[in-house]
Amino acid sequence: MTIIEILFWFLSALALFGALMVVFSKNPVHSVLWLIVVFFAISGHYIVLNAQFLAIVNLIVYAGAIMVLFLFVIMLMNMNTESEPQKSKWLRMAAALSGGSLMLILVAALKDNTSKVTGMFTAEANIGLIKNLGKVLFTDYVVPFEISSVLFLSAIVGAVILGKKENSTTHS
Amino acid sequence: MPINYYIFLSVALFAIGIVGVLTRRNAIIIFMCIELMLNAVNLLLVAFSKMHHLKAYALNHTTTVGTEAQLFVFFIMVVAAAEVTVGLAIIVMLYRNIHSVDINFLNRLKH
Incomplete structure (x- = not known):
């Protein structure tokens, strides 16, 4: 091994x-x-x-x-722990059954695969370093990068609006 | 290490996340299970990136094939971070209104 x-x-x-x-x-x-x-x-x-x-x-x-x-x-x-609600036994069993059958189906569908993933700290593998990733990110993927900044801005605004108290607009 | 093992590991993590979403009634635990499922997908994307890179490297030793998958993982992390902030804000607002995070109390659309 x-x-x-x-x-x-x-x-x-x-x-x-x-x-x-x-x-x-x-x-x-x-x-x-x-x-x-x-x-x-x-x-x-x-x-x-x-x-x-x-x-x-x-x-x-x-x-x-x-x-x-x-x-x-x-x-x-x-x-x-005491206030933790529990679902009924049958519902939990059905959930475990459906999740397990999904796993079974996916494993059965994907098991006939013979490709290899090998190597660790070998000379060929430097694609995961910042130099290479940054070069691709700021040339080929610069538009998604900028769009994700807009996404973050909207997430900040949304979190602030959702987290605000309801009656704070009355005295403003 | 065969790619099969990584596929099985990711599928198992994903299935555990699904079982958690279906089993639990606490909204925060459900949210955490969704994060678990996102991470299972990320792990599989990185494993596929490595597999793809090794196949391309056998032909051309200066290739950078496989970088895209790692950038996809990066963007998935970005979207997950934004999703967590908004989702937790919604859960906090929910707790302020109904004083519970039990999703079975969220049946007001029925009435």
């Missing part, structure tokens, strides 16, 4: 276990912490796949910013 295979199996087990714990934890704060574990495992996968820039961005944006936002909202709402 090479070092890449060991890393792959370890990170996959970590990601799957963390994802299961996200779904099955009773406490929402524990769910957020397990989701951070999943994001770290996925970042490890990115490094194994020579996508170093995406690994760092995944850590900063997802594990750093988005999960902190989730934690803020959960702690703002003061949720605990």
